[in-house]
Amino acid sequence: MAERYDVIVLGAGAAGLMCAARAGQRGKRVLVLERAEKPGKKILISGGGRCNFTNIGSGPANYLSQNPHFAKSALARYTARxxxxxxxxxxxxxxxxxxxQLFCDGSAKQIVAMLSEECAKGDADVRCGEEVASVxxxxxxxxxxxxxxxxxPALVIATGGPSIxxxxxxxxxxxxxxxxxxKVVEPRPALVPLTLGGEEVLFREISGVSAPVVASAGKASFPEAALFTHRGLSGPSILQASSYWSPGEPVVVNFLPGHADGWLLDAxxxxxxxxxxxxxxxxxxxRLADILSEKLGISTELxxxxxxxxxxxxxxLRRWEFRPNGTEGFAKAEVTVxxxxxxxxxxxTMEAKRIPGLYAIGEAVDVTGWLGGYNFQWAWASGVAAGEAL
Incomplete structure (x- = not known):
């Protein structure tokens, strides 16, 4: 005999727990099914174990989607504050x-404990170690x-994307x-290190070196650190740019963001x-200075x-083009575009227009945030939007 609920939420991650808590506290009988042995596994590893739980500046401009307006409603109704x-x-x-970027002083476990307590307040039934066989x-x-x-009568898809x-x-x-x-927009790895080949393999020799730069892909630019790795490029600015990068396109790095134009002639x-x-x-x-000056080929005195x-x-130096030959894939991607x-x-409401009672929230949806707490804010906001509508 099947057990009956008002709502079944698939996935006990950030979005699923938030949705279950809100729906439960509104009087719905909620079941959460999670295949892992405990809830919030991605929350626990985020932010180096301290959970970058939101970004105080979160807004629609910080998200990628085929419809850049879609996230506006949920983000406006449930903010970082x-x-x-x-x-x-x-x-x-x-x-x-x-x-x-906002982090716990202590541990990401505090966020999972908080969400679990919020679910308990609404009597949501969270069951872990439950592998879904069929729907x-x-x-x-x-x-x-x-x-x-x-x-x-209602089902919420909150199982995330294939990253990690x-x-x-x-x-x-x-x-x-x-x-x-x-319809599903073709998923690809995002916030992911980029790999280099060909002549650019030389840069692998300085693996472990990082520098403050501005990295650009497409029309997006990010001023933060870039890190050279044994496979290519990483660091916050590169991870950000990777979400906007398309195969065959360059990633442009400004190695002189703090220097005025004409710096070399002044020197x-x-x-x-x-x-x-x-x-x-x-x-x-x-080591970075040496490899750049070697490639520029100016050995004489200025x-x-x-x-x-x-x-x-x-x-x-202000527009150094790298041509990545790929990414490190979903294994190293923090999120999915x-x-x-x-x-x-x-x-x-996050409800499917053609299938009443079916909802999708969080990373499962074609809305992807920048690095720095934005994806968690989308999880909270979309979870609340569905939880209020159920």
Missing amino acids: DFLELVESYGIAWHEKTLG EHDGDFTVATQTATYTA PKMGATGFAYDLARQFGL KREMPRATLKSLLRDALPD GNAPDKELRAAEDR GGISTAELSSK
């Missing part, structure tokens, strides 16, 4: 890092696991969406005996270098 109030109501100490829809939704069968498969992540949300005839007048390598060593880590050559060198098409969903 709203989540911060919840965090503070539990006495969880927090701090702000760079660029509006059927015949008026109601019937979900079978290896141990039991459950039915409900070692945490148990899969493309299950997309399979389910396709089963119900919902030539003030320090004609200096070399490009020594000047770059003052501005950048030595006073002996033609102005035209120095202008060209500076221009290249793409997912269940927003064209299929109500931006107000």
Whole structure:
């Protein structure tokens, strides 16, 4: 005999727990099914174990989607300040890092404990270690696991995307969406390190070196650190740019974000005996300065270098093109770009337009945030939107 609920939420991650808590506290009988042995596994590893739980500057401009307007409604109705109030109501100490990023002073476990307590307040039944075997829809939704069968008039897809498969992540949300005839925007890894090949393999020799830069892909630019790795490029600015990068396109790096235009010509007048390598060593880590000056090929003293050559060198340092041959894939991606098409969903409720009672939230949907707490804010906001509508 199937157990009956008002709502079945698939996935006990950030979005699923938030949705279950809100729906439960509104009087709905909620079941959460999670295949992992405990809830909130991605929350626990986020932010180096301290959970970058939101970004105080979160807004629609910080998200990628085929419909850039879709996220506006949910983000406006449940803001970073709203989540911060919840965090503070539990006495969880927090701090702000760079660029509006908010972290727990203590541990990400505090956020999972808070969400679990919020679910308990609404009597939501959270069951872990439950692998979904099948989902059927015949008026109601019937979900079978290896141990039991459950039915409900509403089903919420909150199983995330395929990023970080070692945490148990899969493309299950997309399979389910396709089963119900919902379009899926082709998923690809995002916030992911980029790999270099060809002549650019030289840069692998400085693996471990990082520098403050501005990295650009497409029309998006991000001023933060870039890190050279044994496979290519990483660091916050590169991870951000990777979400906007398309295969075959360059990633453009400005190695001189803190220097005024004409810096090299000024240096030539003030320090004609200096070399490009020594000047770059003052501005950048030595090993990076050495490889850049070697590639620029100016070995003479600045006073002996033609102005035209120095202008060209500076221009290249401000617009250094790397041509990645790929990414490190879903295994190293923090999130997924793409997912269940927003064209299929109500931006107000997250409900499928053509299938009443079916909802999709969080990373399963084609809404992807920047690095720095934005994806959690989308999880909270979309979870609340669905939880209020159920």
